[in-house]
Amino acid sequence: MPMSHRTQMQIIKRRISGKEGSERVRELRTILGELPGYKNGPYADLRKWVQAQIEDSRARSRVVHRDSIAVRHEGAAQIALVGAPNAGKSSLLHALSDVQIKIGDYAFTTLRPVPALTRINGVLLQLVEIPGLIAGASQDRGGGRALLGVLRNADAIVFCQDVRAPLEALTDVRAEVAAAGIDRPAILAATKLDEAQPGDLARLRATVPEMTVIGVSAIDDQSLDAFKDALWKLSGLLRVYLRRDGQATGEPIALPPGATVADVAADIHHEVAAACRGGRIWGPSARFEGQLVGRDHVVRDGDAIEIVT
Ligand SMILES: Nc1nc2c(ncn2[C@@H]2O[C@H](COP(=O)(O)OP(=O)(O)O)[C@@H](O)[C@H]2O)c(=O)[nH]1
Ligand SMILES: [Mg+2]
Known part of the structure; x- marks a missing residue:
């Protein structure tokens, strides 16, 4: 005996309940493919209902996209x-x-x-x-x-x-x-x-x-x-302390891994970056305290640097 359309509707609802977005649309399409393609009568109504659900689900996922929950980056990482x-x-x-x-x-x-x-x-x-x-x-x-x-x-x-x-x-x-x-x-x-x-x-x-x-x-x-x-x-951040005239200048700056003396200068000011010829280094990347290095010297976490212009 064929299932009543009421029962069929309930089964469809159960199949899509708890499903959202593309998963819901996929299931609805599968259901549509399984329904007889009558142009009129109860099956046509079921098809129309399923089609409306597909549109609905699509619209909803578009809303999720527009209502972006992206979090603006703040801080060094x-x-x-x-x-x-x-x-x-x-x-x-x-x-x-x-x-x-x-x-x-x-x-x-x-x-x-x-x-x-x-x-x-x-x-x-x-x-x-x-x-x-x-x-x-x-x-x-x-x-x-x-x-x-x-x-x-x-x-x-x-x-x-x-x-x-x-x-x-x-x-x-x-x-x-x-x-x-x-x-x-x-x-x-x-x-x-x-x-x-x-x-x-x-x-x-x-x-x-x-x-x-x-x-x-x-x-x-x-x-x-x-x-x-x-x-x-x-x-992966590097923390670098700045020195001027041999004195520490306060809070360290944070740089991405692989940063060079030139990157340190650029972090201070673009004019400093342009004038930078190298730096003096104290700390992990220095072979000896106050070592003079070039612009391309790669700094390490905990270095103290004085930019040389
Ligand atoms: N004893 C103990 N309970 C914790 C600790 N961290 C969280 N809880 C408890 O675990 C429950 C869930 O914590 P919550 O931070 O809201 O978890 P979230 O859902 O992952 O954000 C709460 O009842 C907290 O009080 C912890 O370090 N020690
Ligand atoms: Mg929570």
Whole structure:
């Protein structure tokens, strides 16, 4: 006996429920292909309904795109925090910055990326919490595509995983990031370390041997300091102190890896860059204190430099 059209409608609705964006459109197209192509009668009405749903879904995904959730880069590098709901991302962000963030004990407390600035080694870095990235995100479930877009633009990624949570939470998130073709420098924050049982951290480390794993607790300042060091390394940034007439001039400047003395000069002022013939170096890249080097000398993290004009 053929199914009633009412039942058929219910089945169609069930098939598309919870699906968003391209995944929803794909399913609707499949359904359309399965429906008999009558021009009139109940099947024609069903077809019309499915077609309207396709249009609707398309319009909705266009809206998601226009309502961009891109996060403007601030500071010397942008680092995205990503992980399952309740992994402790907001708490870390909160502990590392001055920005007040609502912290919830349930999933999806935060729905949009939340940026915050943190000062590390005297340099401001931007941290961005990517909320609610769930399985199916790369198929745009839960608005995942826009969130992954933020991740794609970040300079580096911190995967966050509750040190005691089942590994699937981490595996799911990493799979979505990989499915979206995003490949950034990354570390793993093993969160809520204060609640860890002996062996928890080592067990997590053993499951992801390819990643640097940093245990951290939002309520333990010492672990937060170590975590900041890890963030700095992750950013790849170089911190260079400026000297004038043999005197340090204050806050260091941050430069990307591979930066040269000429890049340091350019960071000060374009006229300094034009006049720069080289520099004097104290620190890791100097063979001896105050070494005279050329414009193309590659600086290292922690160098102090006096530009020579
Ligand atoms: N004991 C402990 N609890 C934490 C820690 N970090 C987060 N939590 C708790 O875990 C829950 C989820 O934290 P939240 O930062 O909102 O996670 P998010 O969903 O990843 O942003 C909250 O109840 C937090 O209080 C931590 O370092 N130690
Ligand atoms: Mg959060």
